[in-house]
Amino acid sequence: MRKIIMFLMLSTLLTAQKTQIIELRNSIKDKKHLAKSLTLLDKRENKNIGIISHRKEPYEVKFEKDDLEELFSNWFIEDNKERGSVEYFLILEDLKVNDIPTERSVMGHLDMQMATFLKRNNKYYFLKKFKISKDYTQKDHAYITRSIAAKISAELSNIVKDSYTISALNIPISETDLGDYEKVISEQLPVFSSESFTDGVYTDYRSFAEQKPDKELMVRKNKEGVIKGVKRVDDYDNLNKAIFAVIDNGIAYKKTPTSLIEIEKDSEGYFITASEEELFPQPNTSVMVAGAAGGLIGGLIAAVIDITASKIRKQNAKYYRVGIDALTGEYILPENFRKFKY
Structure with missing residues (x-):
């Protein structure tokens, strides 16, 4: 009987846990109409983003759908009715949120890393890399969970839009090397x-x-x-x-x-x-x-x-x-x- 009660209590807690959705609503329109597609390559080892608190209530941070490749592709298609021939790829390498206890309360923390490439003749060419590690304090952010979700959405939009205007690095790499692209590319840069x-x-x-x-x-x-x-x-x-x-x-x-x-x-x-x-x-x-x-x-x-x-x-x-x-x-x-x- 005790086990049944504990199970019901745990089930209630899991059901009651709130969710903070990352909404992909910011524009990623390619004004020059050169982009053909945007494909997400999710390279994260752990697909769970994490849990952060607002007013001591835990919120699980999630995207709107579990199928991220479809979600990002649809996001691109909705904003780009007129398309060109360039295939863009967004590699999601790290996306984590967590609580950091402080003396008086708790603050949220965001770690995020991603990179963009374009594909040409079955080779990938580096465009841009973005990495952030940021703390969110109660005094600066009234609603930490919403602030973090909005930041994630904004940075995803920014890197895609910026990638439309960046000249690709003229170092082709294969699909198998994408997982180690930093080392592969840097070894070929003249400065190294x-x-x-x-x-x-x-x-x-x-x-x-x-x-x-x-x-x-x-x-x-x-x-x-x-x-x-x-x-x-x-x-x-x-x-x-x-x-x-x-x-x-x-x-x-x-x-x-x-x-x-x-x-x-x-x-x-x-x-x-x-x-x-x-x-x-x-x-x-x-x-x-x-x-x-x-x-x-x-x-x-x-x-x-x-x-x-x-x-x-x-x-x-x-x-x-x-x-x-x-x-x-x-x-x-x-x-x-x-x-x-x-």
Whole structure:
């Protein structure tokens, strides 16, 4: 009798558990009408997304249907009545939510990773990768479960729409290699496969990875040969252009908001050794003040590109190995680098 009562109680709890649905309502319309299809490749080992709480009530986070391939295909078809010939693929690598207990309550946590490819001549070509690890606190999000579900839906939409406009990386990989695409692709990128760097100025990670410096820009040095900035090859300073990195005399430097920091390499890949303040300076730092004093663009860029600043590093600062993602160039922050990562 006792077993029957326990079974009924458990059944009631399972039935009563609430569900938070991830609704695929955001637009993924291809305005150029080049896309033919969108196919989801679910590579997650565990298909369950997880449970998070709202006001101490557990909510299971789920998609509208269990058949995700059909769900995503229908989502694409509904938004794209006029279609072209390009086949797009969205690889879902990780999607997890969970509760994190705090002193006073609980906050929600989201981990998400995905990538997009296009298919041509039975080969796959990388487009974009997205990864997020984010905490949701009660004070910032009145309804955590809805906020997380909306974030998941929005990021799925964003990566698909962005992929329509991105040039594919010209490294074909087979379907069998999709499960290990990061390693397969990175090994073929010139920045990893070449024995030396190509000197020059790189405005984004893609150009750095392919070792194709900007032909209109060059490193600017003082009389002592110290890097002081970048300039156009016609000698006019180009202070309003984004810079990812510069390479001088075969040495690569990552541009950060406060300095240039040498890019190093180990068995795990490329990285820089940096403090939190160097990567995420507070608005009242001297660099920001210098920027305001010299004009929003001119002063700030002049300050951040000065390589001598990287030599003046605070004695009491804590430095970390900060990885550089092989496919995106984004920082791979170590644990506890920042309390909240967005």
